[in-house]
Amino acid sequence: MTYGTLVTIDREGCISCGVCWGICPAFFEENPNDQKSQVTEAYRTGGSVAQGEAPPQLVTSVREAAEACPVTVITVG
Secondary structure, eight states: OOOSEEEEEOGGGOOOOOHHHHHOTTTEEEOTTTOOEEEOGGGEETTEEEEEEEOGGGHHHHHHHHHHOTTOOEEEO
């Protein structure tokens, strides 16, 4: 199923600050193995923890999380 708003996390540049999953925990979460941000399983695309599609009801908070990221590793759109 596609939602139309593609979100990508540059996990290599992630500093594990937790801002994104603090703002939008329905879409972002901490990876238990490396503590970096990842897309929650429900919204992943292609099986990648670094890419997903945000449903309309989460787009605003996903964008807020991306804008708040101190290392700007989240791309929306």
